[in-house]
Each structure stands twice: as C-alpha cells, then as structure tokens.
Amino acid sequence: MDYKKLVTDALFKVLDGQITNEKIYQLLERPKSLDLGDYAFPAFPLAKILHKAPQIIATEIVAEIDQSHFQKIEAVGPYVNFFLDKSFFSADILRQVIEKEADFGNQNLGNGGNVPIDMSSPNIAKPISMGHLRSTVIGNSIAKMLQKVNYNPIKINHLGDWGTQFGKLIEAYKLWGSEEEVKADPINKLLEYYVRFHQEDIDHPELDEEARAWFKKLEDGDEEAIRLWQWFRAESLKSFMKIYDKLGIEFDSFNGEAFYNDKMDEVVEMLEKQHLLKESQGAQIVDLEEYNLNPALIKKTDGATLYITRDLAAAIYRKRTYDFVQSLYVVGNEQTNHFKQLKAVLKQMGKEWADDIHHIPFGLITQGGKKLSTRAGRVILLEEVLDDAVKLAEQQIAAKNPNLANKEEVANQVGVGAVIFHDLKNERMNNFDFDLEEVVRFEGETGPYVQYSHARATSILRKAGNPKFDITDTYQLSDNDSWEVVTKIASFPDVVKRAVQEYEPSVIAKYALHLAKAFNKYYAHTKILVEDEEILSRLALVKSVSIVLNESLRLLGVQAPKEM
RNA sequence: GCGUUUGUAGCUCAGCAGGAUAGAGCAACCGCCUCCUAAGCGGUAGGUCAUCGGUUCGAUUCCGAUCAAACGCACCA
Numbered sequence: 001m002d003y004k005k006l007v008t009d010a011l012f013k014v015l016d017g018q019i020t021n022e023k024i025y026q027l028l029e030r031p032k033s034l035d036l037g038d039y040a041f042p043a044f045p046l047a048k049i050l051h052k053a054p055q056i057i058a059t060e061i062v063a064e065i066d067q068s069h070f071q072k073i074e075a076v077g078p079y080v081n082f083f084l085d086k087s088f089f090s091a092d093i094l095r096q097v098i099e100k101e102a103d104f105g106n107q108n109l110g111n112g113g114n115v116p117i118d119m120s121s122p123n124i125a126k127p128i129s130m131g132h133l134r135s136t137v138i139g140n141s142i143a144k145m146l147q148k149v150n151y152n153p154i155k156i157n158h159l160g161d162w163g164t165q166f167g168k169l170i171e172a173y174k175l176w177g178s179e180e181e182v183k184a185d186p187i188n189k190l191l192e193y194y195v196r197f198h199q200e201d202i203d204h205p206e207l208d209e210e211a212r213a214w215f216k217k218l219e220d221g222d223e224e225a226i227r228l229w230q231w232f233r234a235e236s237l238k239s240f241m242k243i244y245d246k247l248g249i250e251f252d253s254f255n256g257e258a259f260y261n262d263k264m265d266e267v268v269e270m271l272e273k274q275h276l277l278k279e280s281q282g283a284q285i286v287d288l289e290e291y292n293l294n295p296a297l298i299k300k301t302d303g304a305t306l307y308i309t310r311d312l313a314a315a316i317y318r319k320r321t322y323d324f325v326q327s328l329y330v331v332g333n334e335q336t337n338h339f340k341q342l343k344a345v346l347k348q349m350g351k352e353w354a355d356d357i358h359h360i361p362f363g364l365i366t367q368g369g370k371k372l373s374t375r376a377g378r379v380i381l382l383e384e385v386l387d388d389a390v391k392l393a394e395q396q397i398a399a400k401n402p403n404l405a406n407k408e409e410v411a412n413q414v415g416v417g418a419v420i421f422h423d424l425k426n427e428r429m430n431n432f433d434f435d436l437e438e439v440v441r442f443e444g445e446t447g448p449y450v451q452y453s454h455a456r457a458t459s460i461l462r463k464a465g466n467p468k469f470d471i472t473d474t475y476q477l478s479d480n481d482s483w484e485v486v487t488k489i490a491s492f493p494d495v496v497k498r499a500v501q502e503y504e505p506s507v508i509a510k511y512a513l514h515l516a517k518a519f520n521k522y523y524a525h526t527k528i529l530v531e532d533e534e535i536l537s538r539l540a541l542v543k544s545v546s547i548v549l550n551e552s553l554r555l556l557g558v559q560a561p562k563e564m
Numbered sequence: 565g566c567g568u569u570u571g572u573a574g575c576u577c578a579g580c581a582g583g584a585u586a587g588a589g590c591a592a593c594c595g596c597c598u599c600c601u602a603a604g605c606g607g608u609a610g611g612u613c614a615u616c617g618g619u620u621c622g623a624u625u626c627c628g629a630u631c632a633a634a635c636g637c638a639c640c641a
Contacts, residue, residue, distance in 0.1 A: 062623065163641070257641085294638060364634070426578095429570075431569090437574075442603050444590055449603065449604090459601065464600090495580095527600070
C-alpha cells in the first residue's frame with residue numbers, strides 16, 4: 001500500500017479546488033523526528049492562495065479532514081502532521097518482508113537490459129593497491145544493485161595489460177631480474193624492477209630508449225617479448241585472483257587493453273572516412289572545440305595509438321557485443337576529461353548511444369595528503385590491508401566470543417567486510433586519506449557494526465527455534481522503538497531506487513547503519529524472547545530486520561555471518 | 565591561467581528533489597551486563613553550515629562572486 005498516497009487523498013478531499021493532487025503529493029515530506037508524525041504537509045504554499053496565515057490553514061485542515069485511517073492528525077504551527085496507524089502499518093510491512101524475503105525491494109527499472117561495467121582494471125605487473133579497491137568494490141556494488149532492479153550487469157575487468165610500461169618492465173627484467181625470483185614472488189619482484197627502472201632512468205636516459213625498443217618488439221610480435229609479456233600477465237592474474245577471491249568478487253570478462261589491439265585500425269578508418277581526423281603538430285587528432293574540450297589524440301607523431309583510441313574500440317565493441325542500455329565506467333575522478341572526450345568523439349561519429357555511457361567517478365585515496373604512486377613506490381597494498389583486518393578480527397573474536405564455531409571464516413568475513421564497508425560508506429566523490437586504524441575499526445559506524453546487529457537478530461531467531469511465519473499471521477506492534485525499525489524497513493525499496501539512480505553504494509551503506517542502529521536500540525530496550533501474546537510480532541520484526549540487513553550487506557558485497 | 569570536484573562539531577562524515585530547535589560516529593567525560601552476543605545502549609559537552617551577495621514566505625540545500633584544498637589541462641593510462 002502506498003501510504004503517501006493515502007495521506008494525499010485525505011488532504012485532497014479537503015483542499016479540492018485549491019491545489020492539485022500531484023502538488024500535494026510533491027509537497028508532502030517526512031518530518032525529521034517521528035514525534036512530528038510520519039508525514040507532514042506544510043501549509044506555506046497555500047497561504048498566498050487563501051490569503052490566510054499558514055498556521056490558521058493548518059488548523060482548518062485538521063478540523064475538516066477525515067481522520068479515520070490515521071492514528072492522529074494534528075496541526076503544529078504551519079504544518080499538518082499525520083500519524084499512521086502503527087499497528088496496521090507494521091503488520092502490513094512485516095508481512096511483505098517475510099513473504100518476499102531477499103526479494104523485498106526488488107523492482108523493475110531496467111527491463112533486463114545489459115549494462116557492462118568497466119571496473120577494477122588493475123595494471124599487470126603491479127600489485128593491487130587501495131586505489132583499485134575503490135573501483136572494484138564500487139563497481140561490484142553497483143552491479144548488485146542494478147541486478148536488484150532488473151538490469152543485467154556485466155562486470156568487465158579492463159586489465160592494463162598493454163602499453164609502454166611493458167617495454168620498461170622487460171628491459172628492467174633483462175637487466176636485474178631472474179626467473180627464479182619472479183616465480184617465487186611474482187608481483188612484488190616485478191614491481192621492484194619497475195620501481196628501480198624509474199629510479200635509474202633519471203641518471204640513465206638511455207634506458208628509456210631500450211624500453212621503447214622492447215615495446216616496439218612486443219607490438220611487432222617478437223617471440224621473446226611476447227613470451228615474457230604472457231608470462232608476466234599470467235603470473236599477475238594469478239595473484240589478482242587471490243585477492244578477488246578474498247573480496248568475494250567475480251568478473252564476467254577479463255578483456256583488457258591488449259584485447260583491443262586488433263580492433264583499433266577499424267576505429268581509425270571510420271574516423272578517416274568521416275573526415276574527423278586532422279593532423280596537428282604531427283599527430284592525428286579529432287577536434288572537439290565545439291564541445292569545449294581539448295582535442296582527442298588518436299595517433300601519436302610516431303603513429304602509435306593512445307588510450308582514447310583503445311577506449312573507442314572498446315566502447316564500440318561493447319555496443320556490438322552487448323547492445324547495452326547503459327555502459328558504465330567506474331574510474332577515478334581524475335579521468336573525467338577523458339570520458340568527456342570519449343563521448344564527444346563517439347557523438348561526432350554519429351553514435352547516439354554515446355549518451356548511454358556514464359563515467360562513475362570517485363575520489364582519490366591519499367597517504368599523508370599525497371597521491372599514491374606506483375612509480376614513486378608509494379603504494380598501500382590491498383592484500384596487506386585485508387590481512388591486517390582479518391588478523392584484527394581474529395583478535396576480536398578471541399576476546400569477545402572465544403567459543404565461536406567457525407572462527408576463521410567469520411574473521412575473514414568481518415575483516416574483509418570492514419575494509420569494503422569503510423570504502424563504500426562515504427559518498428563516492430569524497431577523497432580520503434588512508435588511515436589503517438580507521439579502515440579496520442569495528443565499532444561505531446562500521447561494517448562490523450552492521451554485521452553484529454545482523455548476527456544478533458539471527459541469534460535470537462535461532463534461540464526461538466527459527467520460527468516459521470505464515471501469511472495469515474497477524475502482528476501487532478505499536479511501541480516507539482519498534483516503530484522506528486518498521487519505518488526504516490519500509491523505506492528500503494526507495495533507498496535501493498535512489499542508490500541505483502545515483503550509482504551510489506553509500507546510500508545503501510548509510511541506510512544499513514541507520515537500520516542497525518534502530519534495531520540495536522530496540523534490542524536494548526525490549527526483551528524479545530518473552531512468552532506473551534506479542535512474541536510472534538516481535539520475532540517477525542527481528543526476522544524482517546535480519547532479512548533487510550542481510551540484503552543491504554549483500555548489495556554492498558559484504559558477507560553477513562549468522563553469528564560472530 | 566582555464567576546467568572539474570570539494571569546503572557542515574577537535575577528527576571522519578550525514579543532511580533524500582529548499583521548509584519546523586542542523587544530525588551521526590570517533591575522540592573526551594559520566595552511566596548501564598544476576599536479563600536474548602557490552603563489536604551494544606543511554607547521557608554530558610562541542611557548530612558564525614568557508615566568506616559575501618542574489619532568488620524565495622522560507623536557503624546548510626538553488627544561482628553568482630570571492631577565498632581555500634584536491635585533481636585535470638594533447639603525444640601516460
């Protein structure tokens with residue numbers, strides 16, 4: 001039932017002729033405090049029309065309105081406050097959640113349309129850092145949210161497996177590396193070579209020449225170059241998979257940059273055919289002045305292709321392969337211009353679907369206020385952070401719940417959950433300075449807080465013998481603490497919708513915190529397992545909380561242990 | 565210099581499409597486990613919502629300017 005509509009209709013009967021039904025619906029708001037009711041109608045806009053003070057209008061509305069479906073309707077200053085029938089409303093919501101379970105909040109916004117999501121995209125031969133975590137977990141969460149509203153997300157890991165850095169890497173490996181070393185500790189060794197290259201080429205610029213030559217060989221299909229490249233790629237991927245497993249994230253495609261090597265000529269030809277390509281300072285560009293953008297560099301002076309050439313090929317490939325309704329790129333804020341250019345070039349080419357491409361930017365993670373940089377060796381390794389978090393979770397369990405059955409599994413869920421949740425709880429665009437203590441915190445507004453609340457709920461249900469609920473059950477709850485929980489639960493579908501529309505996992509994370517808080521308050525003040533006539537209602541509430549918290553965490557890509 | 569993003573309590577951040585006394589969490593101080601997990605609950609203290617203008621009955625929220633920070637500004641991705 002749409003309760004806002006109920007309120008609107010009641011008001012409309014009184015205000016017919018003064019204001020439209022739609023306008024009333026639009027004007028209705030949720031008061032900040034439940035003391036002020038569940039819906040409020042501000043009378044200000046009517047003051048002008050009726051030439052009366054809004055306070056008086058509010059009082060008059062209350063005098064005339066039909067109160068039959070409400071617990072109470074009262075005028076407070078210039079507002080008309082509506083209090084829903086708590087018992088009736090609670091029963092209605094709880095029945096819905098218990099019936100639909102994890103499907104509660106599902107809606108059809110997408111009609112099953114395909115949505116490729118470009119996400120994670122680490123560079124081969126470099127470790128996954130905290131910076132990649134953002135793209136990975138934001139993309140993953142958006143995929144789950146899209147699925148919930150009936151889109152078909154396709155998670156694409158656009159690996160950085162091509163480019164001049166491989167020339168540098170091969171050169172560095174030939175100079176200082178060995179097969180045994182790499183086999184023992186692939187990523188770290190490869191990174192070491194890479195960092196050393198950048199240190200030494202300051203004094204030995206001839207290294208750059210060599211590196212360029214190696215990359216040229218690679219492009220020309222030189223056997224040794226290809227062999228090394230494939231080896232580096234395979235080793236890197238292996239170690240990436242370890243981390244993705246820990247995070248519980250899977251991909252539908254690993255087509256990275258190299259995959260588009262043979263697909264760029266076609267793009268260049270298309271551009272030529274449409275006379276979009278111009279020469280400028282020896283390079284091939286597409287002029288984007290009419291979009292107020294810098295020209296897009298399609299080919300370098302030496303004829304080599306660039307980032308945007310590859311992304312054009314990828315965009316076109318994805319349209320052909322998936323016929324997407326939207327195409328998302330979860331890539332850092334600093335690349336905003338690149339995506340503006342990408343869309344502009346596609347538009348120039350007459351591809352109207354360029355409008356379906358959305359860059360989902362996010363803020364930077366810094367350390368000590370400085371940008372992380374692989375080259376400078378300033379990296380925070382994601383794997384280490386995850387390991388630290390899990391260790392800390394183990395300590396927590398040892399201290400708080402030493403008899404827990406599957407300690408190791410739970411420690412993983414909680415530790416990793418803390419890291420993921422920390423990354424998702426704030427608005428995407430916010431920058432944040434990395435602080436390990438902050439990331440692995442288990443108290444306050446954290447992932448473990450939500451997990452703990454969920455575990456409490458499931459523990460109660462377990463102690464109650466996991467009761468079965470029936471559609472014919474009637475629930476009666478009317479106290480304020482349970483009411484706060486119920487109203488939060490009821491808003492879940494809207495929360496999901498908003499999160500999807502804004503591509504913003506933090507909306508879900510914030511919601512989960514609020515619901516957990518409301519439940520913990522209820523839990524602290526109300527004894528649930530008491531044999532009286534309301535026990536089934538209380539258990540239904542607990543059950544609903546466990547369902548919605550579990551589902552919220554799932555949408556964030558965070559596990560919800562039943563006990564912790 | 566131009567563009568983008570950000571600026572709310574000591575710190576980290578909420579504040580949904582403008583509305584009723586600006587909210588959390590950390591940190592500080594004080595309470596609550598003979599009772600379903602204290603990873604919890606409650607209380608105290610802490611704010612010229614960067615600054616100045618504009619629109620509006622009403623602006624933390626919308627618009628403009630200024631200041632500050634981060635990022636970007638063709639042959640890296």
